[in-house]
Amino acid sequence: MEVLxxxxxxxxxxxxxxxAIPIAARLFRWTPGRGIGLAPILAVAILTTVGYWVGRVSFGVDALAAGLLVLGVGSLAASIDLEAARRGSLAIADDAFPADRRTAGSAAVVFLCAFALVLAIRAADPAIAAVGGEKFLDYSLLRSLLRAETLPPLDPWFAGETVNYYYGGHLAAALMTILSGVPPAYAYNLALATVYACLIAAVFELARGIAADRIDADPETADRNADDPEATDRIATGAGVATAVAVGLASNLATVRSLLARVGSGATAEAEPFHYWDASRVIEGTINEFPFFAFLNGDLHAHMMGAPFLVLGAALAYAxxxxxxxxxxxRRLLVFGAIPVLGGTIAVVHTWDLATLFGILWLAVAFAPARPLTLFPVGDVLPTGDGPSIGDVPPDDGESGVGVGPPRSVLRTEVERTGGAIAVTVVAAGIAGVLAAPFLLGASSGQEPALVPPDQRSGLGGLLTVHGAFLAAFLAFLAGRLVGTGPRTTGGDRSPSAGCGSLLVGVAAVVASGLLAGVPAIAVVVPPLVLGWVALRADRGANFETVLIVGGAGLVGLVEIVHLAEQAGPGRLNTVFKTYFQVWTLWGIAVGVVLAELWSRGFRGVTAGRTARVRRSAATVLPKGRTLARALVALLVVSTLPYAALALDAHFDRHDVGTLDATAFVAIEHPEEAPAIAWIDEHATREDVLLEAPGTTRSPEGLARAAEPGMYTWRANPASSLTGIPTVAGWDHEVGYRGVEPYERRVTAVDRAYAGTTVERVRTLDAYDVTYVWVGPTERERYGEDVAFDHLEGVSVATETDRVTVYRVDQDALPG
Known part of the structure; x- marks a missing residue:
C-alpha cells in the first residue's frame, strides 16, 4: 500500500x-536544461501563490482548482509560438521544452535521487517525535490547514485565533496532500522528501547554468571546446553535481575537526561518540544548521521549506x-513582476528569506550589464544603446579597472550603479510588501532589532569551523579573478602583482584591525565581500556566482552587528539560525561553480575581459597546471563529507521502522493514549475546541502540582498536535507569537479548569467554547490523579481508555 x-x-x-516546464523554459532558457530542474519548485510556487489568495475566500478544493487552472493556462501560454500566432497560425514554440533529453534527464535523476535519499531516511525513522525538533508544530500546522475552510487556518495551540506564524510551506504541502489523496500521516514525510528534492534539483539547474555561462564567456575555452561540443556540458554538469553535494550532503568542518582531534589525542584516548546534533551547535549561543542536518533531523519546518523558494528567487535575479x-x-517583468510576486509568497513561507531575496536582487541589478536606472522612465534620458551582454569583452580603456582612471569616474559608476540598484530594489520590495501585507499585518509582533553585545559575537574558531570550507574555495577563486587589475605597466597592460598585491595588503590590514579590535567576523566577512565586489565591478571574469558570494558574506557580517530580539530564542540564537541556513544555500550554489572551475581550469580560471598580455602575465603569478587546484578541491570534499557518511551510518544503525507513517509510533510507544487520539481525529471537527494541559512549565497561580510537561516532549499537547484540533493553550512557543501576558492568561485559565473551583471550571469551558476535555497522564501528573469532569452538568464521557478520558461538553447545558 505504501508503494502505491x-x-x-x-x-x-x-x-x-x-x-511548469514551458514556463520554466521561458524564464530560464539560458540553462542547459532550459530550467527543467527549477520546474518542480516553480510549479509549487505558482500553486501556493494562487492557493493562498483564493484560500482567503475558500480553501481546499477550490483553492487547489484555481492553482491548477493558473498553472495550466500559464503552461499553455508559454508553449505557444508567438511569432506563429502573430501570423495567424498555432504552433508549439521550439524553446518551450528542453531540446536535449540528456540534460533534461539528468535534472530528473538528481530530483529522484534526492527524493529517494530523504524517503529512505524517513522510512527508517518516520515518527513526528516531539523531542529534538519542531515536528509537533509542523504536523499540527499541516493538519490544521487540511481542516481549514478559509485562510489563515486556526491555530492548533491557541484556540479561537488564527495561525500567527509563517505557514506557506505547510500550505503547499496541504495542497499537494489534497491533490494526491495521500493521508496526512504519510504526506508529512513525502512532503519533506519533496522539499529536499526541489531544493537539490533547483541548485543543480542554477549552478550548471551559471557554469555554462562562464565557459561561454571565455574565448579561450570556447575555442578549445569547439572541437568537443560536449566539454561545456561536462563542466556545467560537474558544477551542478558539485552544488548538489555542497547543498545537500556537505557539512561544516566540525566533524573533521573532531576526527582530527581524536587522531591527535592518540589511540588510547577515550573517543567521544559521534552524534549528528553536535555539528549544528558550533558557535556558542547560536544554531548553525546546514541542509543535510535539517533534513536528517526530519522537521518539516519553515526555514527548510523556504530554501527552494529562495533559490527560485536567485534564479529569477540571474535571469x-x-x-x-x-x-x-x-527586465521590468522580472524585477517588478515575477520577483515581487514570489516575494509576497516567500513572506508567508518563511518571512526571514524576504530580505535576503531582495538583497540578492539589489546585487544582481547593481552588477548586471544592464544599467539599473533604465528600468525607470527616467532611464530614457540616458545614452541609448544596448548594454553589454554576457561574454562581451569591455574595451581596455581603463574605465572599468580597479585603481584605473580618474577617481570621479569610479565614484560616479558606484553611485549610478549601486544607488540606482537601491532605488529599483526599494520599488520591487514595496510591491512585494503590498502583496504580503495581509499576512505581515497579522503576523507576530514583539520582534525588535538590537545591536549584538560584544560578549555574544562569534569567535574566530567557530566562524572558521562553520564557514572555513567555503572561504578557502572562494578566496582561491577570487584571487584568480583579480590578477591583472593593478596599475598599467610601460607596456600598456596592468601589473598583475602590483594591483592584486596592493588590494590584498589592504584587505589584510582591515582583517588584522578587526582581530585586534575583538571583532573576528571581519576576518571571515571582509575578504570575500571586498574581493568579490572588486572582481564584479572590475569585470574580472566574475559572474553571478560572485554575487552569491558577496551576498552570503554580507549576511554573515550582518548578524554580527544586529539581531532580532524576540521570544523565539535567547540573544541572537534565532537570527543566526535562520540567516546561516540562507548563507549555506547561497554559498552552496556558488561553491559548486567555483569548485568545478578550479578542477577544470585551475587557479587561473576564466580569462574573459583581459588582454592577451595580462593573461600571459597572470600565468607567471598563478600556479601553472591544475594539480594544486585539484588538491584543494579534493581536500574540501574530504573535509565536508564525513559528516554525511557518519550520520547516515548512525541513523540506519539506530532506526529500521520500515514505514512512512509519521504517526505509527503512537500506538507502539503510547498505547494508552493512541485510541483516544484516533477517536478525536475521527470525530472532532474544525469548529471544536480541545482542553488539555498546556505545553509549558509555567503555572502563574501555582495550580500545577508538577513542572511537566514543558516543551519538546510527547506529553506536551499530543492530542491537538496530532489532530489539528485547536487547544486552549498549547506549547510555550505561543509566547513568541502572542506575547507573555496573553499566553499566561490562557495557561491560568486552563489550570483553573483542571484544578480550580467548579465556577472557575465552567467559566473556562464557556469562555473558550470548549467542546472536548482531555484528561490523560500529563493532566493527572500536573493536576492530580483525581482530575475528573463528569460531575459537571453538561459534561459527559465521550470515550475512555485505561489512562485517558475524553469528555464531551454541551455548551448549552453548562450551568450558568
Missing part, C-alpha cells in the same frame, strides 16, 4: 512539474542579470 502512496505522490509532483539592456519589457 509514494507512486501517487510522485505522479502528482511529475504532473505539476510537467505543467535579469542575463537579459540585455534593450529587452526592457522582460
Amino acid at each position: 502512496l509514494v507512486g501517487r505522490w510522485l505522479l502528482t509532483v511529475a504532473v505539476l512539474a510537467a505543467l 535579469y542579470w542575463r537579459t540585455s539592456e534593450s529587452a526592457l519589457r522582460r
Whole structure:
C-alpha cells in the first residue's frame, strides 16, 4: 500500500512539474536544461501563490482548482509560438521544452535521487517525535490547514485565533496532500522528501547554468571546446553535481575537526561518540544548521521549506542579470513582476528569506550589464544603446579597472550603479510588501532589532569551523579573478602583482584591525565581500556566482552587528539560525561553480575581459597546471563529507521502522493514549475546541502540582498536535507569537479548569467554547490523579481508555 502512496505522490509532483516546464523554459532558457530542474519548485510556487489568495475566500478544493487552472493556462501560454500566432497560425514554440533529453534527464535523476535519499531516511525513522525538533508544530500546522475552510487556518495551540506564524510551506504541502489523496500521516514525510528534492534539483539547474555561462564567456575555452561540443556540458554538469553535494550532503568542518582531534589525542584516548546534533551547535549561543542536518533531523519546518523558494528567487535575479539592456519589457517583468510576486509568497513561507531575496536582487541589478536606472522612465534620458551582454569583452580603456582612471569616474559608476540598484530594489520590495501585507499585518509582533553585545559575537574558531570550507574555495577563486587589475605597466597592460598585491595588503590590514579590535567576523566577512565586489565591478571574469558570494558574506557580517530580539530564542540564537541556513544555500550554489572551475581550469580560471598580455602575465603569478587546484578541491570534499557518511551510518544503525507513517509510533510507544487520539481525529471537527494541559512549565497561580510537561516532549499537547484540533493553550512557543501576558492568561485559565473551583471550571469551558476535555497522564501528573469532569452538568464521557478520558461538553447545558 505504501508503494502505491509514494507512486501517487510522485505522479502528482511529475504532473505539476510537467505543467511548469514551458514556463520554466521561458524564464530560464539560458540553462542547459532550459530550467527543467527549477520546474518542480516553480510549479509549487505558482500553486501556493494562487492557493493562498483564493484560500482567503475558500480553501481546499477550490483553492487547489484555481492553482491548477493558473498553472495550466500559464503552461499553455508559454508553449505557444508567438511569432506563429502573430501570423495567424498555432504552433508549439521550439524553446518551450528542453531540446536535449540528456540534460533534461539528468535534472530528473538528481530530483529522484534526492527524493529517494530523504524517503529512505524517513522510512527508517518516520515518527513526528516531539523531542529534538519542531515536528509537533509542523504536523499540527499541516493538519490544521487540511481542516481549514478559509485562510489563515486556526491555530492548533491557541484556540479561537488564527495561525500567527509563517505557514506557506505547510500550505503547499496541504495542497499537494489534497491533490494526491495521500493521508496526512504519510504526506508529512513525502512532503519533506519533496522539499529536499526541489531544493537539490533547483541548485543543480542554477549552478550548471551559471557554469555554462562562464565557459561561454571565455574565448579561450570556447575555442578549445569547439572541437568537443560536449566539454561545456561536462563542466556545467560537474558544477551542478558539485552544488548538489555542497547543498545537500556537505557539512561544516566540525566533524573533521573532531576526527582530527581524536587522531591527535592518540589511540588510547577515550573517543567521544559521534552524534549528528553536535555539528549544528558550533558557535556558542547560536544554531548553525546546514541542509543535510535539517533534513536528517526530519522537521518539516519553515526555514527548510523556504530554501527552494529562495533559490527560485536567485534564479529569477540571474535571469535579469542575463537579459540585455534593450529587452526592457522582460527586465521590468522580472524585477517588478515575477520577483515581487514570489516575494509576497516567500513572506508567508518563511518571512526571514524576504530580505535576503531582495538583497540578492539589489546585487544582481547593481552588477548586471544592464544599467539599473533604465528600468525607470527616467532611464530614457540616458545614452541609448544596448548594454553589454554576457561574454562581451569591455574595451581596455581603463574605465572599468580597479585603481584605473580618474577617481570621479569610479565614484560616479558606484553611485549610478549601486544607488540606482537601491532605488529599483526599494520599488520591487514595496510591491512585494503590498502583496504580503495581509499576512505581515497579522503576523507576530514583539520582534525588535538590537545591536549584538560584544560578549555574544562569534569567535574566530567557530566562524572558521562553520564557514572555513567555503572561504578557502572562494578566496582561491577570487584571487584568480583579480590578477591583472593593478596599475598599467610601460607596456600598456596592468601589473598583475602590483594591483592584486596592493588590494590584498589592504584587505589584510582591515582583517588584522578587526582581530585586534575583538571583532573576528571581519576576518571571515571582509575578504570575500571586498574581493568579490572588486572582481564584479572590475569585470574580472566574475559572474553571478560572485554575487552569491558577496551576498552570503554580507549576511554573515550582518548578524554580527544586529539581531532580532524576540521570544523565539535567547540573544541572537534565532537570527543566526535562520540567516546561516540562507548563507549555506547561497554559498552552496556558488561553491559548486567555483569548485568545478578550479578542477577544470585551475587557479587561473576564466580569462574573459583581459588582454592577451595580462593573461600571459597572470600565468607567471598563478600556479601553472591544475594539480594544486585539484588538491584543494579534493581536500574540501574530504573535509565536508564525513559528516554525511557518519550520520547516515548512525541513523540506519539506530532506526529500521520500515514505514512512512509519521504517526505509527503512537500506538507502539503510547498505547494508552493512541485510541483516544484516533477517536478525536475521527470525530472532532474544525469548529471544536480541545482542553488539555498546556505545553509549558509555567503555572502563574501555582495550580500545577508538577513542572511537566514543558516543551519538546510527547506529553506536551499530543492530542491537538496530532489532530489539528485547536487547544486552549498549547506549547510555550505561543509566547513568541502572542506575547507573555496573553499566553499566561490562557495557561491560568486552563489550570483553573483542571484544578480550580467548579465556577472557575465552567467559566473556562464557556469562555473558550470548549467542546472536548482531555484528561490523560500529563493532566493527572500536573493536576492530580483525581482530575475528573463528569460531575459537571453538561459534561459527559465521550470515550475512555485505561489512562485517558475524553469528555464531551454541551455548551448549552453548562450551568450558568
